[in-house]
Amino acid sequence: MECRGLTLRRGGRTLVEGLSLLVLPGxxxxxxxxxxxxxxxxxxxxxxxxxxxxxxxxxxGRKAAQCSAGELADARALLADRWVDPFSxxxxxxxxxxxxxxxxxxxxxxxxxxxxxxLDCEALAGRDVRSLxxxxxxxxxxxxxxxxxxxxxxxxxxxxxxxxxxQALVLRRLAGASATIVAALxxxxxxxxxxxxxxxxxxxxxxxxxxxxxxxxxxALARLFGTAFSDVTVGGRRLLFADPAQPPA
Amino acid sequence: xxxxxxxxxxxxxxxxRRRRALLVLxxxxxxxxxxxxxxxxxxLQAQAMAxxxxxxxxxxxxxxxxxxxxxxxxxxxxxxxxxxxxxxxSGALLQSLLRNPLADPYVLGVSGGASCAATSAIALGLGATxxxxxxxAGALVALLLLxxxxxxxxxxxxxxxxxxxxxxxxxxxVMIGSLCFAAxxxxxxxxxxxxxxxxxxxxxxxxxxxxxxxxxxxxxxCWLALYLVARADARAIDLLQRGELExxxxxxxxxxxxxxxxxxxxxxxxxxxxxxxxxxxxGFVAPHLVRHRLGSDPxxxxxxxxxxxxxxxxxxxxxARTVAPPxxxxxxxxxxxxxxxxxxxxxxxx
Numbered sequence: 001m002e003c004r005g006l007t008l009r010r011g012g013r014t015l016v017e018g019l020s021l022l023v024l025p026g027x028x029x030x031x032x033x034x035x036x037x038x039x040x041x042x043x044x045x046x047x048x049x050x051x052x053x054x055x056x057x058x059x060x061g062r063k064a065a066q067c068s069a070g071e072l073a074d075a076r077a078l079l080a081d082r083w084v085d086p087f088s089x090x091x092x093x094x095x096x097x098x099x100x101x102x103x104x105x106x107x108x109x110x111x112x113x114x115x116x117x118x119l120d121c122e123a124l125a126g127r128d129v130r131s132l133x134x135x136x137x138x139x140x141x142x143x144x145x146x147x148x149x150x151x152x153x154x155x156x157x158x159x160x161x162x163x164x165x166x167q168a169l170v171l172r173r174l175a176g177a178s179a180t181i182v183a184a185l186x187x188x189x190x191x192x193x194x195x196x197x198x199x200x201x202x203x204x205x206x207x208x209x210x211x212x213x214x215x216x217x218x219x220a221l222a223r224l225f226g227t228a229f230s231d232v233t234v235g236g237r238r239l240l241f242a243d244p245a246q247p248p249a
Numbered sequence: 250x251x252x253x254x255x256x257x258x259x260x261x262x263x264x265x266r267r268r269r270a271l272l273v274l275x276x277x278x279x280x281x282x283x284x285x286x287x288x289x290x291x292x293l294q295a296q297a298m299a300x301x302x303x304x305x306x307x308x309x310x311x312x313x314x315x316x317x318x319x320x321x322x323x324x325x326x327x328x329x330x331x332x333x334x335x336x337x338x339s340g341a342l343l344q345s346l347l348r349n350p351l352a353d354p355y356v357l358g359v360s361g362g363a364s365c366a367a368t369s370a371i372a373l374g375l376g377a378t379x380x381x382x383x384x385x386a387g388a389l390v391a392l393l394l395l396x397x398x399x400x401x402x403x404x405x406x407x408x409x410x411x412x413x414x415x416x417x418x419x420x421x422x423v424m425i426g427s428l429c430f431a432a433x434x435x436x437x438x439x440x441x442x443x444x445x446x447x448x449x450x451x452x453x454x455x456x457x458x459x460x461x462x463x464x465x466x467x468x469x470x471c472w473l474a475l476y477l478v479a480r481a482d483a484r485a486i487d488l489l490q491r492g493e494l495e496x497x498x499x500x501x502x503x504x505x506x507x508x509x510x511x512x513x514x515x516x517x518x519x520x521x522x523x524x525x526x527x528x529x530x531x532g533f534v535a536p537h538l539v540r541h542r543l544g545s546d547p548x549x550x551x552x553x554x555x556x557x558x559x560x561x562x563x564x565x566x567x568x569a570r571t572v573a574p575p576x577x578x579x580x581x582x583x584x585x586x587x588x589x590x591x592x593x594x595x596x597x598x599x
Contacts, residue, residue: 049497073500084492086348087545093263097487101500148499 001046001076001152001180007054008041015041017205018055023197025151028174028181030191030198030212034225037203039184040081043154046182047078059152073101076152077145081160081184083137085129091116091140092125098144108147115143118173120166135161142170146177155183159190168193188229188240192216200224216240267549270539274556278330281563285326288571321460328459329566329580330559331468332525333535335517337558338472338479340532341539341550342514343392345490346507347399347418350540351595353533354388354518357422360529361429362391363522364451368433377464385519391429392515395422430527454528454581456566468524475517476555482506483547490545528581530588531558531565537595 006019015038023029031039044050046057048064057064059075067075092112099108116122119139129137138161145153158174159167167187171194174181185191191198191212198215200208202224208215218229218240228246232239336354343352343359354360366387370380398421433451450458459465479486485506488496497503521528535558536550543549562580565587569578 044494047498049494069497069502070500073498078494078498080492080494080498083495084348086350087490087540089491089545093544093546094491097484097491098499100484100488144499 001060001182002058003046003055004058005055006042006045006052006057008038008045009053010038010041013203014205015203016201016207019207019209020055021199021209023152023180023182025180026178028194028196029183030195030216031182031184031201032186032188032191032198032216032221032224033201034203037201039201040156042201043078043156043182043184047076047154048072049078070101073148073150075150076154077148077150079141079145079153079155079158081156083129083141085137088128088130090125091121091127091129091132094129094140095144095147098147101148111147111149112143115146116140118146119143120169133161135163135166138162139166139170142173150179152180153177153182155181157186158183160186188216188221188242192238192240263544263546263549266543267552270543270549270553271556274553274560277560278556278563281560281567282326282330285329285563285567286322288567324462324465325456325459325566326563327462327465328468328524329456329563331465331472332456332521332528333531333562334472334555334559335475335521336528336532336562337535338476338551338555339514339517339521340558341536341547341554342479342486342510342517343532344536344540345486345547346510346514347395348490348492349418350537351419351533351592352422353530353592354514355527355529355532356419356426356592357391357395358425358427358429359388359391359395359422359515359518360522360527361426361433362394363388363519364433364527365429365436366390366519367523368436368451372436381520381523383519384523385516388519388522389512389515391425392511394425396511398422398425450526450579451522452527452581453579454526454584455577455579456525456569457577459524464524468520471520472517472555475513475520476551479510479513480548480551482510483551486510486547487545490547526579526581528562528584530584530592531561534584534588534591535561537591 001023003019003021006016006021007014008016019042031042033039041050045052046064048057048059048067051065059067059072062071064072095112095115096108099111102108113122113125116125119142121136121139121143124132124136124140129140132140138158142155142158145155153174155174159170162170167190171190174183175194181194183194185194195212195216197210198212200215200220208220218231221229221240225242228243229240230243230246232241339354339359340352343354343357344350363384364387367380367384370383375383395418399418430452437451485496485501488499488501489503489506493503518532536554539550539554539557543553561584565583566580569580569583572578
């Protein structure tokens with residue numbers, strides 16, 4: 001997947017200016033930035049759901065704007081950050097419906113079960129989606145994205161409603177999938193767990209991209225969020241935390 | 250219960266639900282039609298009626314019993330079924346497309362638009378097919394206006410989520426409907442003969458004029474054709490009713506499907522209105538009850554709701570004819586008496 005000179009504007013503000021990025025198969029990108037920086041807009045543009053104000057998005061060499069909805073769905077799955085369930089439906093039905101591009105029902109049932117199981121949602125299979133908590137509904141939506149079997153996963157805040165155990169479960173599952181991932185995240189440490197690369201969006205047009213180890217550093221994050229960051233290594237794991245008590249660098 | 254079996258059981262369960270529901274509804278429709286033929290200001294014995302029909306088909310046309318059955322009641326019952334089926338289909342589609350369980354072609358003014366257009370076509374002296382087409386066009390205009398109010402455009406790839414699920418759409422629809430019906434009332438009152446019956450027909454529905462078997466057959470064919478077009482998109486509609494972005498992300502060509510199904514809904518409403526006037530609440534009650542009992546999978550809701558709608562209108566029309574003989578109540582009055590309380594109850598529950 002590639003962006004060339006991607007520019008996104010919203011309500012007169014320029015969110016992203018001239019973003020050029022090459023995402024290679026297997027890479028896992030974390031997109032970080034303050035609220036309103038354009039993370040959701042970027043994901044929608046990468047998904048082909050939103051026309052950028054400038055530049056273009058290419059998926060597997062083809063321009064996203066020229067692909068049909070079906071071709072896009074074969075290339076990428078999108079996890080949105082909110083869900084609308086105006087009617088009752090079971091979890092299994094909702095996840096199974098995500099296999100719109102595939103005709104077979106027997107294989108669908110297997111894949112649905114596997115996806116629900118890997119996200120600890122198997123017990124929810126017969127429940128009404130309207131009765132789920134936001135965290136459960138989020139995992140169901142992730143399962144739906146997984147059964148689509150697309151090589152690229154675009155995820156808008158995949159762990160924002162998850163308790164610590166489920167957060168770790170989802171991140172492990174995503175890291176274990178052999179998919180190419182672009183995920184908008186608020187939790188820096190989730191990004192450190194999941195991502196091989198990172199993209200920082202300031203929300204004023206500027207952006208920084210590169211391998212996670214080079215981009216996710218306390219100074220860069222402090223500049224991005226306007227809060228001091230400290231890093232600490234615990235049990236071999238590097239953690240970053242915001243330290244509002246300290247003045248920003 | 251094996252955990253492995255569960256999702257496949259649940260995933261294929263829609264076929265089972267549909268089959269069980271259809272096993273109830275087809276006989277229910279047959280029974281309703283039978284009642285419609287048997288009951289009326291002239292009571293008929295089912296057996297005598299069967300003999301009478303047999304005689305009529307074998308060429309003996311001078312039997313009054315056959316005349317009543319074939320000439321009056323059968324076409325009327327068949328048109329009632331087609332009208333109910335098309336209104337329920339339209340309602341089911343509107344509810345899915347607008348993501349609003351309270352949508353109904355009558356409440357949302359789609360029937361009103363159809364009535365206005367149809368009466369204009371009649372005033373211009375156009376033929377039956379042209380009237381039906383104008384009616385469909387009027388329904389389409391009202392529906393497009395409604396979508397504009399719901400801030401959802403069928404043009405372009407913009408996937409901004411509109412407010413179809415909110416009460417603003419209902420309110421907008423009620424306004425469109427009120428405007429159409431008011432214009433209709435004025436137009437008809439100012440018409441040369443100023444007759445009251447046409448006004449009642451267009452505002453409250455009336456199946457008394459459906460006396461031709463060829464119209465009835467055409468109506469049934471339209472119903473079938475529209476159902477098949479709707480049914481073809483059932484899986485896409487299932488995704489669309491949970492959000493346009495969701496559907497697009499899973500590969501649905503949302504713009505094309507929405508355009509197609511808006512057209513189906515408008516044409517179904519238009520034809521139903523041109524045949525029987527504005528019959529309300531069938532388009533709301535039938536799909537709503539089906540969803541309540543059988544879930545929201547359109548592969549189940551579409552066939553079951555359309556048959557349920559057919560039953561409801563046939564029964565309502567029979568009731569309208571037999572409640573106060575020889576008077577005939579407008580069928581829309583009967584459906585409103587039954588449907589409006591259900592609508593209000595559901596509105597209050599939300």
